[in-house]
Amino acid sequence: MPDIIFDNFAAKKQTFIIPLTFTDITAAKDVITRIGYGGDIWELRVDLLSPAPGPLTTATNLPSPDYVEAQIKALQRMSDLPILFTIRTKSQGGKFPDDAAKEALELMLLAVSCGIQYIDVEVEWPQSLLGEITEKKGSTKVVASYHSWTGNIRWTSEELQKRFESANKFGDIIKLSILSATLEDCFELGLFVRDYNTKFSKPLLAVGMGAHGQLSRITSPISLVTHPLIPFPSAPGQLSLAQVHQAQHLMGMLPRREFNVFGEKGESAKAAAVAAVFQQGFQELGLPHVCQLGGESGASASGFDVANLFAGGRVEDAFDKQFSAWTGRQAPSLVLSDAWKRSLE
Numbered sequence: 263m264p265d266i267i268f269d270n271f272a273a274k275k276q277t278f279i280i281p282l283t284f285t286d287i288t289a290a291k292d293v294i295t296r297i298g299y300g301g302d303i304w305e306l307r308v309d310l311l312s313p314a315p316g317p318l319t320t321a322t323n324l325p326s327p328d329y330v331e332a333q334i335k336a337l338q339r340m341s342d343l344p345i346l347f348t349i350r351t352k353s354q355g356g357k358f359p360d361d362a363a364k365e366a367l368e369l370m371l372l373a374v375s376c377g378i379q380y381i382d383v384e385v386e387w388p389q390s391l392l393g394e395i396t397e398k399k400g401s402t403k404v405v406a407s408y409h410s411w412t413g414n415i416r417w418t419s420e421e422l423q424k425r426f427e428s429a430n431k432f433g434d435i436i437k438l439s440i441l442s443a444t445l446e447d448c449f450e451l452g453l454f455v456r457d458y459n460t461k462f463s464k465p466l467l468a469v470g471m472g473a474h475g476q477l478s479r480i481t482s483p484i485s486l487v488t489h490p491l492i493p494f495p496s497a498p499g500q501l502s503l504a505q506v507h508q509a510q511h512l513m514g515m516l517p518r519r520e521f522n523v524f525g526e527k528g529e530s531a532k533a534a535a536v537a538a539v540f541q542q543g544f545q546e547l548g549l550p551h552v553c554q555l556g557g558e559s560g561a562s563a564s565g566f567d568v569a570n571l572f573a574g575g576r577v578e579d580a581f582d583k584q585f586s587a588w589t590g591r592q593a594p595s596l597v598l599s600d601a602w603k604r605s606l607e
């Protein structure tokens with residue numbers, strides 16, 4: 263079975279997880295595709311789910327199994343992206359009560375039975391929960407996670423090493439989220455990841471929370487990104503994927519590429535419209551690339567003939583394919599379909 267986190271990690275390709283902070287996922291149905299462009303995995307923040315209208319105002323929140331099941335199924339229907347099922351407790355920066363391990367386990371097992379691909383399990387849950395979920399996880403992968411909000415934990419500390427070892431005992435994937443007190447924490451985080459990669463092969467998600475951790479969200483092999491259409495970022499310092507791409511370009515990690523669109527004689531208006539739509543797509547994802555009109559037919563390595571885009575199938579699908587080939591990311595064609603229609607009329 264292909265597994266996006268493991269496959270990307272082995273291929274040294276960055277993975278982007280998008281945490282959804284809606285109380286009711288179905289409220290996102292019209293924008294979910296757009297939110298997901300370029301991303302790889304949803305994080306369903308179960309502790310934030312609630313059937314009550316309006317934003318969550320209580321300090322803690324314990325959603326019922328029926329509601330959680332309906333929400334999982336709704337998200338599975340709305341999108342093909344795999345799901346990371348996360349219950350974040352109050353002391354770990356979420357809303358789930360700290361003393362509700364029994365309810366948490368019930369929800370985690372429910373997630374397994376719904377075919378969820380990944381479950382976040384905090385190292386601080388009782389041993390009995392850790393044992394039961396690892397025993398019953400089936401094909402679901404366990405993301406063993408540790409959070410620290412104090413700003414006092416260094417990536418070079420024994421404390422962190424201890425937490426890492428606990429996570430490594432039961433996790434298929436390891437997640438360490440530490441509040442960065444200074445930018446230097448991100449440098450230490452980078453060295454931690456570098457050393458880790460020389461010794462281990464399990465995927466490691468290491469991020470620095472807060473403004474001083476933003477650098478890690480740009481450079482980490484597995485990162486969590488938000489989107490302007492999501493109610494709020496699930497942790498301070500989360501950037502959008504477009505911002506990550508812009509920063510990566512400025513840091514020399516994402517070179518700008520130039521693409522050309524060619525048209526047969528008499529097709530230059532169509533080719534110009536196609537180029538403009540690609541241009542909009544790059545902008546949507548914060549990619550530095552440019553797409554321009556390359557004159558008449560004569561496809562080159564960095565371009566394509568507009569006739570190919572229209573040869574059979576839906577224009578949107580052809581666009582998706584070409585865009586993905588150029589960027590390695592899912593295309594935002596649905597966002598652009600109105601623009602397509604208008605410009606190609």
Ligand SMILES: O=C1C[C@@](O)(C(=O)O)C[C@@H](O)[C@@H]1O
Pocket residue numbers: 281305307348350355382407437439469470471486496497498500
């Ligand atoms: O574990 C994490 C990481 C996180 O805290 C972050 O820093 O992006 C965001 C949470 O939603 C998620 O569960």
